[in-house]
Amino acid sequence: MSIMRKLKPDRNINGVIIPFSIVPIFGLATLFFGLHVGLITLAIWMFVYSLFYMYVFVRTWNTAQLVVCAEGAFFGFMFLVFEPNFGTNSVGSREFKAAYISGVIFFGILLVSLVITRRLKWRGREIFELAAESVDETSNGYTSRPRPVGKVEYSTQEAHAFALFCARHLIALPYMSSKNITLVPIKMGDEFSRLLGLSGDYRDASWVNFDVSGEVSVHIAQKDYLDYREPLAFDQLCTSFGQVFIDFIELYTKGEGVRVIDRMDNLKLSFLS
Amino acid sequence: MDFPTAAKYASLLSKAYAEDIFKLLVNYQAISASEVATRLDLHIKTAQDFLESLEQLGVVSKEEILEKKRPYYRFILKQTRLLIDINLMQVKREPSQNSLSSHIREKENAGARFTVARSEDYITSVTIWTGNGREREERKIKLTTPQGRFLYHLPFPKAEPLTVDVIMQKAGIDESLAPEILDLVQLLEKYNVIEALQEVPK
Numbered sequence: 001m002s003i004m005r006k007l008k009p010d011r012n013i014n015g016v017i018i019p020f021s022i023v024p025i026f027g028l029a030t031l032f033f034g035l036h037v038g039l040i041t042l043a044i045w046m047f048v049y050s051l052f053y054m055y056v057f058v059r060t061w062n063t064a065q066l067v068v069c070a071e072g073a074f075f076g077f078m079f080l081v082f083e084p085n086f087g088t089n090s091v092g093s094r095e096f097k098a099a100y101i102s103g104v105i106f107f108g109i110l111l112v113s114l115v116i117t118r119r120l121k122w123r124g125r126e127i128f129e130l131a132a133e134s135v136d137e138t139s140n141g142y143t144s145r146p147r148p149v150g151k152v153e154y155s156t157q158e159a160h161a162f163a164l165f166c167a168r169h170l171i172a173l174p175y176m177s178s179k180n181i182t183l184v185p186i187k188m189g190d191e192f193s194r195l196l197g198l199s200g201d202y203r204d205a206s207w208v209n210f211d212v213s214g215e216v217s218v219h220i221a222q223k224d225y226l227d228y229r230e231p232l233a234f235d236q237l238c239t240s241f242g243q244v245f246i247d248f249i250e251l252y253t254k255g256e257g258v259r260v261i262d263r264m265d266n267l268k269l270s271f272l273s
Numbered sequence: 274m275d276f277p278t279a280a281k282y283a284s285l286l287s288k289a290y291a292e293d294i295f296k297l298l299v300n301y302q303a304i305s306a307s308e309v310a311t312r313l314d315l316h317i318k319t320a321q322d323f324l325e326s327l328e329q330l331g332v333v334s335k336e337e338i339l340e341k342k343r344p345y346y347r348f349i350l351k352q353t354r355l356l357i358d359i360n361l362m363q364v365k366r367e368p369s370q371n372s373l374s375s376h377i378r379e380k381e382n383a384g385a386r387f388t389v390a391r392s393e394d395y396i397t398s399v400t401i402w403t404g405n406g407r408e409r410e411e412r413k414i415k416l417t418t419p420q421g422r423f424l425y426h427l428p429f430p431k432a433e434p435l436t437v438d439v440i441m442q443k444a445g446i447d448e449s450l451a452p453e454i455l456d457l458v459q460l461l462e463k464y465n466v467i468e469a470l471q472e473v474p475k
Contacts, residue, residue: 141431143379145387180393209393235432
C-alpha cells in the first residue's frame with residue numbers, strides 16, 4: 001500500500017549540482033589550461049569539498065560527515081599524486097592502481113551504506129511530513145508571524161543536549177544564544193546554502209524556538225508551506241510542527257532518542273530526498 | 274480647553290509678529306487692522322486675519338465703525354490673560370467591556386510584514402503598504418513591548434478568533450496597558466491587518 005505524502009515530490013537538484021559542478025569545472029580547466037591544470041583543479045576542488053564536510057562535522061558532530069571529508073581528502077591527494085606522473089609509466093603501475101581501487105572500494109561501500117542507513121540524510125522532509133500528518137483541514141491562512149505553541153518543562157542542560165542530538169542526527173541545525181535555542185530543520189539539497197550562509201538569516205527559514213522559560217514557538221517559511229501539495233490549515237500546521245519537536249524533546253529526555261529516529265525512518269522517505 | 278482650540282491659540286502665538294500685535298492691543302483702547310498693519314509694517318490681510326482669529330477665540334471683540342467712508346472694524350482686547358489648559362486625560366482610550374470583548378484575528382493576505390525580536394517572543398514592528406499606484410508607500414509601525422507581545426499572540430488568519438482581553442491574558446499583559454493595545458488594534462483594523470468578527474465561526 002502506498003503512503004499518501006503531503007509534501008510535493010522532491011525536485012530540488014541543489015544537492016546534486018554542487019558536488020557534480022566539478023565535472024564542467026574540470027572540463028573547462030583542462031580545455032583552457034591543459035590536463036595538468038585540470039587535475040590540480042580537481043584536487044583543489046576535492047580538498048574544498050573535504051573542508052566543507054569538516055565544517056559540517058564541527059557544526060553538527062555527525063560522524064558520517066568525517067567519512068565524506070576523508071573521502072574528499074583521499075581523492076584530492078590521489079589527484080595530486082597522479083598529476084606529475086601523468087603520461088609516465090608510474091600512473092599505470094600496480095601500486096597506483098591498488099591504492100586508487102582500494103580507496104574507491106572502501107569509500108564507495110562506506111558512503112553507500114551511510115546513505116542507505118540515512119546517516120547522511122538531513123531530516124527536514126521527515127519533520128514537515130510528520131507535522132502535516134495530523135492536519136487534514138485545508139484552509140490556508142498563511143502568515144509570516146511566528147506562533148507560540150506551548151510550554152515544556154526542561155532544564156537548560158536538557159535543551160542544549162536535545163539541540164546537539166538534533167544536530168548530530170541532522171534533524172535540525174541549532175542556533176543557540178543565552179536565552180534561546182532555535183532549531184532549523186533542513187531539507188536535503190538545502191544544506192549547502194544554509195550552512196554556507198547563502199540562504200540569508202535563519203529567522204526567515206522555518207524554525208522552532210525553545211526559550212529559557214520553556215516557551216516553544218514556531219515559524220514556518222512560506223517556501224516550506226508552498227512545498228505542501230495542499231494549502232493546509234496554517235494554524236494547525238504550526239501547532240503540529242511545534243508538537244513534533246515537543247514530542248521529540250520529551251522522548252529524548254526520557255532517554256528514548258532512538259524512537260525519534262524510528263519515527264522519522266518509519267515514514268520511509270527516499271534517502272536522497 | 275479642547276485640543277483644536279488650544280492648537281489655534283498656539284498657532285497664533287507662534288507668529289513672529291504676535292507679541293507686537295498684543296502690545297498694541299494692550300496699549301490702545303481700540304485699534305483697526307489697517308492701523309496695526311501700518312504700525313508694524315505688515316500686510317493688511319495678515320493683520321486682518323490675525324485679529325479676526327483672535328475675535329473668533331473671544332480674546333478680542335470688534336465693533337463696526339460707520340464713518341463717511343465704507344464701514345470698518347476696530348478691535349478691543351477682552352482678555353488680559355491667555356491660559357492654554359489641556360486635560361490630556363481626555364484623549365485617553367478608556368477600555369470599554371465592548372472593545373475588550375471583540376473577537377479578533379489576523380486578516381488573511383494582509384500583506385503585512387512582521388519583524389520578530391531577537392528573543393523570538395514578541396514582534397518589534399509591522400510593515401504595511403498604504404495607498405495605491407504611485408501613491409503606494411511602505412509604512413513601518415514600531416511597537417511597544419506590550420503591543421509586540423500582544424501581536425505575537427494574535428490568532429492566525431482562519432484560526433479561531435479570540436477576544437482582546439483573552440489575548441492580553443495569553444501574552445501576560447497587564448490590564449492597565451489596555452489603552453495602548455486598543456490603539457494598536459484600531460490602527461491595524463484600519464489597515465486591514467486585523468479583522469474583528471461580529472460572530473465567532475464555529
